[in-house]
Amino acid sequence: MMVITSPGEMTRYSSDALQRGERIGLVPTMGCLHEGHLVLMREGRRRSAVLVASIFVNPTQFGPGEDFARYPRNFERDCAMLQTVPVDVVFAPEPSAMYSPDAQTFVDVGEITSGLCGPHRPGHFRGVTTVVAKLFNIVKPHLAVFGEKDFQQLRAIQRMVRDLNFDVEIIPVPIVREKDGLAMSSRNAYLSSAEREDALALSLAIRAAREKHRAGPCCAEEIVFAATRVLNRMKGIAIEYVEAVDAETLARHPSLDRPILVAIAARVGKTRLIDNAVLQP
Ligand code: PAF
Numbered sequence: 001m002m003v004i005t006s007p008g009e010m011t012r013y014s015s016d017a018l019q020r021g022e023r024i025g026l027v028p029t030m031g032c033l034h035e036g037h038l039v040l041m042r043e044g045r046r047r048s049a050v051l052v053a054s055i056f057v058n059p060t061q062f063g064p065g066e067d068f069a070r071y072p073r074n075f076e077r078d079c080a081m082l083q084t085v086p087v088d089v090v091f092a093p094e095p096s097a098m099y100s101p102d103a104q105t106f107v108d109v110g111e112i113t114s115g116l117c118g119p120h121r122p123g124h125f126r127g128v129t130t131v132v133a134k135l136f137n138i139v140k141p142h143l144a145v146f147g148e149k150d151f152q153q154l155r156a157i158q159r160m161v162r163d164l165n166f167d168v169e170i171i172p173v174p175i176v177r178e179k180d181g182l183a184m185s186s187r188n189a190y191l192s193s194a195e196r197e198d199a200l201a202l203s204l205a206i207r208a209a210r211e212k213h214r215a216g217p218c219c220a221e222e223i224v225f226a227a228t229r230v231l232n233r234m235k236g237i238a239i240e241y242v243e244a245v246d247a248e249t250l251a252r253h254p255s256l257d258r259p260i261l262v263a264i265a266a267r268v269g270k271t272r273l274i275d276n277a278v279l280q281p
Helices: 007-019 035-047 075-083 124-139 148-163 186-190 193-215 220-232
Strands: 002-004 024-029 050-055 089-091 143-147 169-173 237-246 260-268 271-279
Touching (some): 007 024, 124 148, 148 169, 148 271, 186 193, 193 260, 220 260
Parallel strands (some): 024 050
């Protein structure tokens, strides 16, 4: 497994692979890998001759007061995990190699980023789509794998790829959960053992929403109510939002004959967690 830190060197590596006619897969990450990431990697491995994993804690997607500085980093351990997949190349640039101080071009996806996490994390999705566009240009992948846990991110990237004609196939992978249901996330590492217990309320709330939807025709408000009631029972949880939206457009007031995304963001202590499910009609 090679480690490349220079964007120029990464592009040269990819250009050589393209000349050999090899299919390149990319799994973008911010490191602090867990089993959920490995599931993405295995999906990428299955579909590509050359698999690149990027590890880059992207400063532009963190707002002021967010956890950029304390975001968990563990490069050695990440590399050991990637070797088990196996991944061919780890692309791990420094922020200064990715952003020149006078950079003034950003990729901003509109409507789809305006709801859910958008208002709570101003600038976040602009940072995500900008860095993903840069990674696509640097790595030149045929396909890129993203988890459905960050569902709004996935939809924003899919929209960017469509709107800007990126020739990259986006492969979504379902949420990977711990045995007790908690969605895997690098930020789970922040949780104390008491908070870890409280955090279970998110997946229980998603389950309650799913059961409500499955029990018979119900509107978005009833789905939201079923999830909120579970979260409210847990004292340690501060709800940021619980919403039921159209799973494709992320627009409010979803039509009941289309897939609905139920999505939650909540703080457990100081840690912000998200969870979601797509409810099929
Ligand atoms: O989902 C993440 O880990 C990040 O948002 C991504 C896609 C790697 C961009 O920095």
